[in-house]
Amino acid sequence: MNGNETKIVVRYNETDKMGIVHHSQYVNYFEIARTDFIQQLGISYREIEEKGFMMPVLGVEVHYHKPAQYDDTLLVETTIGAYDSIKLTFDYKIYREKDRKLLVDGSSSHCWTDLSLRPVSIRRKNPDLHALIVKASKQA
């Protein structure tokens, strides 16, 4: 694994009447893992927003292999799939910690924008942040 690993414990309110985690929740798990990934680069997503940039989601894809259950500890492995200075793709694999079974995988694509949701080139607007992501995407 060349990416980042994030631990998430399934909450009761994330389950549904099937007795398993509701399928929409994994999109939130991806987001938690993605912001943790960015944090590990040395800058929080909160600080990125404070600097005037956002990373709205252009698309998301989720593939469900096995259901997660209440109180399961999940490990989300996040890597950068593709990056130019405007668009950015993250890939995710969600494992159940106790037996390391793959439960879910997927990806999300994003673009850099300002706080009014207008696309920006992060390479020009924030070269340091750009450099961090280029470095992280090479490690993947």
Next chain:
Amino acid sequence: MNGNETKIVVRYNETDKMGIVHHSQYVNYFEIARTDFIQQLGISYREIEEKGFMMPVLGVEVHYHKPAQYDDTLLVETTIGAYDSIKLTFDYKIYREKDRKLLVDGSSSHCWTDLSLRPVSIRRKNPDLHALIVKASKQA
């Protein structure tokens, strides 16, 4: 009933592994009913925010009598409990439509603020809105 009645159909993602609606959801149902109540006064909560006012929640209380289930049609009866020009309380009763059983009741208290969450007197800042709410609170 002197208040307003709002119809809500329970969504699948609002259930939990007990097979019933998760208890936190009723706070959202209260909010839907409250904004519908305001809409019926002749102004939407969206417009209120566009005019520069908000109505953040100071407190909420929920009493659970019977569980709602997936696909149940609920009727939420909303009335104004108390009002001065700064604080505002709503009372809610949630019934199951098919047998008119009371499932949940509760209340929420609010204060008027500007968009920076500073308290304002709505009587002075927006007398028309104040008048609408006074009228609605007298009908309760």
Next chain:
Amino acid sequence: MNGNETKIVVRYNETDKMGIVHHSQYVNYFEIARTDFIQQLGISYREIEEKGFMMPVLGVEVHYHKPAQYDDTLLVETTIGAYDSIKLTFDYKIYREKDRKLLVDGSSSHCWTDLSLRPVSIRRKNPDLHALIVKASKQA
């Protein structure tokens, strides 16, 4: 449009600090539209579960074009993309009602299972339900 159209009004709790609907919500909107689609076939998803069948999600894909905002009325157009007696795909287009702009599109794929999440052939187990879906998929 040969499919079904479902109206959804954006709730306050579905927005996030960007001021727009949180991207995970659209997966819930798809689910609401899908169960409404099934309802229009003449059987509710609740009854399907009561008969002992479920339709868990194998995969979901969402493409975000424009953000929905608080209080927007959305129209979700649902069609069946593909169907054999085990797997079933739905396609969705989410429009903003007031200007009919396409905000989001996507799809979800499902398989028929029993209540223990074991795959079943619905053609053999429930020919009537199978016939309804075959008919709906031909109209698409």
Next chain:
Amino acid sequence: MNGNETKIVVRYNETDKMGIVHHSQYVNYFEIARTDFIQQLGISYREIEEKGFMMPVLGVEVHYHKPAQYDDTLLVETTIGAYDSIKLTFDYKIYREKDRKLLVDGSSSHCWTDLSLRPVSIRRKNPDLHALIVKASKQA
């Protein structure tokens, strides 16, 4: 503090368009803190359900003092407020970690039931669990 302290980091999807945590989320935070409290007694809520018992919510009360924001680290202090062998009340105080300011407090009341939501005396049905809770409630 004689109770239990649970750390929660605010997730992006828990915020709303006010830019702060949506008020319904604190009911989920209470639940996370309550199950963590029980876990610290030496038994998980998951195991309690596996033994055939549940602890549905009879009522909840939340008082909002200051808003939590995205990425804030929260500390939830949980204590048992009252206990007989059927009913159980938890009290919560939610602090912002960085300055130890009280953001929210509240309580939830519960009764012990079997998996069909019928009330049970946990003292008779599971004396060990009863003893754990009596011990914890004396420490409060």
